[in-house]
Amino acid sequence: MARYQGPVCRLCRREGSKLFLKGERCHTDKCAIDRKSYVPGQHGPTRRGKQSEYGMQLREKQKARRIYGVLENQFRKYFKEADRKKGITGETLLQLLETRLDNVVYRVGFASSRDEARQLVNHGHIIVNGRRVDVSSFEVKPGDEITIREKSRNIPRVQELKELAEGHKVPEWLEADHENYSAKMVRVPAREEIDVPVEEHLIVELYSR
Known part of the structure; x- marks a missing residue:
């Protein structure tokens, strides 16, 4: 399908x-x-x-x-x-x-939508704990570090997203360092921290x- x-x-x-x-x-x-x-x-x-x-x-x-x-x-x-x-x-x-890799990439502001985050992951632009991961459904766990691949940081759209991310509100269960294109999952989110209308x-x- x-x-x-x-x-x-x-x-x-x-x-x-x-x-x-x-x-x-x-x-x-x-x-x-x-x-x-x-x-x-x-x-x-x-x-x-x-x-x-x-x-x-x-x-x-x-x-x-x-x-x-x-x-x-x-x-x-x-x-x-x-x-x-x-x-x-x-x-x-x-x-x-929420702990899918594509959703985490979106939540920390590396992408403007989950669909765009999925593309970044599938095209190999995302690194998890030092290893490239191209599976959008990859489960991120507390302590995992997510970064944008070094070679991908010069892509115009990635640089544009970095500027947009400066005003992006990152959930408390995640940490983000937009300047260095990196983020970290601190803990599993509580229900009240998941702002989806479901x-x-x-x-x-x-x-x-």
């Missing part, structure tokens, strides 16, 4: 909230959901019936998948892993998604059917 290649702004409109899939554009008045808050479709704004319980659960799962750019089979594997671990399943699921308990209910 291939990744979604269409206009990502439609995904935000479909879920009814900003998923921040377009990088800097999401923070401007050009954001599609600010201009067209209704769901996409050829008939424009239409009245929709009351959503079923299953529909609400499905929408939360789809929203989480789209935020993190994860395919259905991958997402199911993350849920099964979270379900096996001790603790609250929904919270553990979000922690597993009600994870609905996802757990969906997979528990």
Whole structure:
């Protein structure tokens, strides 16, 4: 199954909230959901019936998948892993998604979106603990150091991102040294530190059917 290649702004409109899939554009008045808050479709704004319980659960799962750019089979594997671990399943699921390498690269400001972060990783621009890692789903653990490869630092877009990162707010579970293109994961994030508009308990209910 291939990744979604269409206009990502439609995904935000479909879920009814900003998923921040377009990088800097999401923070401007050009954001599609600010201009067209209704769901996409050829008939424009239409009245929709009351959503079923299953529909609400499905929408939360789809929203989480789209935020993190994860395919259905991958997402199911993350849920099964979270379900096996001790603790609250929904919270553990979000922690597993947050500690993906592409998400960490995005969170520390090395990329303007998770999609751009995924490209940086897949193209071999990211180093973890001194070794090049080109797998975006790589699990980052506390103590791991992430840097941008020395040869990649002269790429114009990387330099541009460095300037943008100066005003980027880095979560407390991460440390970033933008001047030296480096970052470090301090600890696993707590639920209150994961600022995604997802009600994870609905996802757990969906997979528990």
